[in-house]
Amino acid sequence: MIVVVCRGGDCGSRRKHPGTDHVAQLREIRNAAGTKVAVTVSRCLDACEHSNVIVIIPDADGRSAGASAVWVGEANDAEVTDDILETMAGPGGLTGLPALVDIHTFHPTRQNRRELDEELG
Numbered sequence: 028m029i030v031v032v033c034r035g036g037d038c039g040s041r042r043k044h045p046g047t048d049h050v051a052q053l054r055e056i057r058n059a060a061g062t063k064v065a066v067t068v069s070r071c072l073d074a075c076e077h078s079n080v081i082v083i084i085p086d087a088d089g090r091s092a093g094a095s096a097v098w099v100g101e102a103n104d105a106e107v108t109d110d111i112l113e114t115m116a117g118p119g120g121l122t123g124l125p126a127l128v129d130i131h132t133f134h135p136t137r138q139n140r141r142e143l144d145e146e147l148g
């Protein structure tokens with residue numbers, strides 16, 4: 028599993044999201060990663076209207092089983108972050124998503140996916 032935390036111009040912006048502790052959020056995600064989750068910080072994924080954006084990519088087995096990346100938008104409070112952490116602790120195929128991850132999921136555009144691919148190299 029890979030978790031991509033966008034920290035572009037809008038995601039991570041204290042001015043745009045003054046009530047969000049962006050540093051604490053990233054620290055919590057990194058601390059929860061353990062050995063089976065890789066965490067990476069990206070530049071803008073061109074989905075700023077959904078900021079803060081966090082993308083959760085299933086592991087290889089999950090992808091083989093047909094799972095695709097989950098794009099979480101408006102990840103701006105502790106409750107959504109908690110559900111992202113719960114997702115990270117769950118199955119690598121991203122089945123049975125926690126409620127707030129499910130609610131905050133949005134469908135990426137082709138441009139969003141292209142930006143993500145570039146970030147991941």
Ligand code: FES
Pocket residue numbers: 033034035036037038070071072073074075076078079080
């Ligand atoms: S800054 Fe995150 S999508 Fe643009």
